Amino acid sequence: MLTYLGNWYKKHFSDPQAITLLFILVGLGLTLYFGASLLAPLLVALILAFLLEWPVQQMTRIGLNRTAGASVVLVAFLGVMLVLFLVLIPSLWNQGLSLISDLPNMLDKGMVAIKEFSAKYPQFVSAEQIDQMFAELKKFADTQHLLDLGKQLLGYSASLLVLMVYLILVPLLVFFFLKDKDELIKGSKRFFPSNRxxxxxxxxxxxxxxxxxxxxxxxxxxxxxxxxxxxxxxxxxxxxxxxxxxxxxxxxxxxxxxxxxxxxxxxxxxxxxxxxxxxxxxxxxxxxxxxxxxxxxxxxxxxxxxxxxxxxxxxxxxxxxxxxxxxxxxxxxxxxxxxxxxxxxxxxxxxxxxxxxxxxx
Known part of the structure; x- marks a missing residue:
């Protein structure tokens, strides 16, 4: 058994480059798994900077320096996000509240339709099963219950501190990631092995x-x-x-x-x-x-x-x-x-x- 394991190790891990790649992947994976909640603003900023890198490159190709290009792209991106939050999100929110308030009536109508089906085809589903199912559903579809649950979720997820972090810190991080990309990449290389x-x-x-x-x-x-x-x-x-x-x-x-x-x-x-x-x-x-x-x-x-x-x-x-x-x-x-x-x-x-x-x- 030990000989087999030794041969398997030599076959797959005899190359130092493979060991380096393995350590990098394991290190990044452990960092994300255990530190994702703490590093969430940083990770979000990295993802946005990665996505916005291409338009920044286009800005530099037309003659703008990297700082100006990053500023233009970031302002345009924030403008689009602001329009979405001011126009789209309120409409979706209102329709969501309206759907929640209509759920009891919708369930009543569905109950009538299913009872009619049960009366015609009792071999598939009985009236007692239907009454029990809809009694449970109505508990979850109660308007006040759903609204209270939504308020609780909003209270946990949209605290003032979290909003301040994401609305102020994330755009700043994105700007610096875009503006100082080369310097940051060069500085981070010293934390990785040379044979990479x-x-x-x-x-x-x-x-x-x-x-x-x-x-x-x-x-x-x-x-x-x-x-x-x-x-x-x-x-x-x-x-x-x-x-x-x-x-x-x-x-x-x-x-x-x-x-x-x-x-x-x-x-x-x-x-x-x-x-x-x-x-x-x-x-x-x-x-x-x-x-x-x-x-x-x-x-x-x-x-x-x-x-x-x-x-x-x-x-x-x-x-x-x-x-x-x-x-x-x-x-x-x-x-x-x-x-x-x-x-x-x-x-x-x-x-x-x-x-x-x-x-x-």
């Missing part, structure tokens, strides 16, 4: 892929959200802005997100129209949007960024989402691609290569 050529090659391979993925995901969210909102509004569906935004954000979780957001859309449409042609047209149009997203938009946006099996993508979403929440879900595919790049770049001994060649002969 393998790690550098892996990062060089992943950097453009990560940027392409994040850029494509933002574009996909905007396109799907806007198209869904326009379609829902033309159909006259209630809460069209809220449901359109949810549909756009659902693309953050591949395969799973579309399934989750289908339920509230179908429920709202059913309680508004019942089983009618309008309900069928809405679900058909929604299905077409999802089909075009998966078969047309995603291949166009991510043709050079994602080459992973769907099973691996779902597993990555579950693992990284469980570790780091929303950020883990958003970066699940880039992180899975990073793992794949490390495995592909991991050095192997000449003896192992010879064994592989002999097996293929």
């Amino acid at each position: 050529d393998l790690a550098s090659s892996v990062w060089s391979e992943m950097e453009q892929q990560i940027f392409n993925y994040i850029r494509g995901k933002v574009i996909e969210i905007i396109i799907i959200g806007v198209v869904s909102y326009v379609f829902f509004a033309l159909m006259g569906l209630r809460y069209s802005a809220l449901l359109g935004a949810l549909t756009g954000l659902s693309v953050l979780i591949p395969y799973v997100g579309a399934t989750l957001v289908t339920l509230p859309i179908a429920l709202v449409a059913f309680f508004q129209w019942g089983i009618s042609p309008e309900f069928g047209y809405l679900m058909l149009g929604y299905g077409i949007i999802q089909a075009l997203d998966g078969n047309l938009l995603v291949p166009i946006l991510f043709s050079d960024a994602v080459d992973l099996h769907p099973v691996i993508i779902i597993a990555a979403v579950l693992v990284f989402g469980g570790l780091w929440g929303v950020l883990g879900v958003f970066f699940a595919i880039p992180l899975a691609s990073l793992v794949k790049a490390v495995i592909n770049a991991w050095p192997v001994t000449h003896e192992h290569l010879e064994q592989v060649e002999q097996q293929h002969r």
Whole structure:
């Protein structure tokens, strides 16, 4: 057993570059796992700076120095965010409150429909089961209960201190990351081992892929959200802005997100129209949007960024989402691609290569 372990270690860890790459990955992973909550503003600023680096480079190409380019890009970004928070967020918030207040009535209507179904087909579900199910649902759908819960969540997540940190500290960090990028990278290199050529090659391979993925995901969210909102509004569906935004954000979780957001859309449409042609047209149009997203938009946006099996993508979403929440879900595919790049770049001994060649002969 010890001999086998020794041979396995020599085969995979005999190269010093591999050891360096392993230590860097383990160190960064432990830092993120144990310090993510403390370093959240820093991590958010790093992510934003990474995304805004490309427009800053374009500013420098037209003649602006890096400080001026970073200032222009950051001001434009903050302006867009301000418009979103002043225009989009209040509308979504109001529609969310309206949906919460309508939930009891919607459940009553659904209960009547299901009871009618139970009366016609008692072999599938009994009246007692329906009464018990809706009694439990009404406890959670009570308007005051949901509003109180929302206020509690807001009280925990939107304290004055947290808002001050994110609204003031994060933009400052982004500005300095963009302005002093070269100096910061040069200074940080002394904390990493000198024999990091393998790690550098892996990062060089992943950097453009990560940027392409994040850029494509933002574009996909905007396109799907806007198209869904326009379609829902033309159909006259209630809460069209809220449901359109949810549909756009659902693309953050591949395969799973579309399934989750289908339920509230179908429920709202059913309680508004019942089983009618309008309900069928809405679900058909929604299905077409999802089909075009998966078969047309995603291949166009991510043709050079994602080459992973769907099973691996779902597993990555579950693992990284469980570790780091929303950020883990958003970066699940880039992180899975990073793992794949490390495995592909991991050095192997000449003896192992010879064994592989002999097996293929």
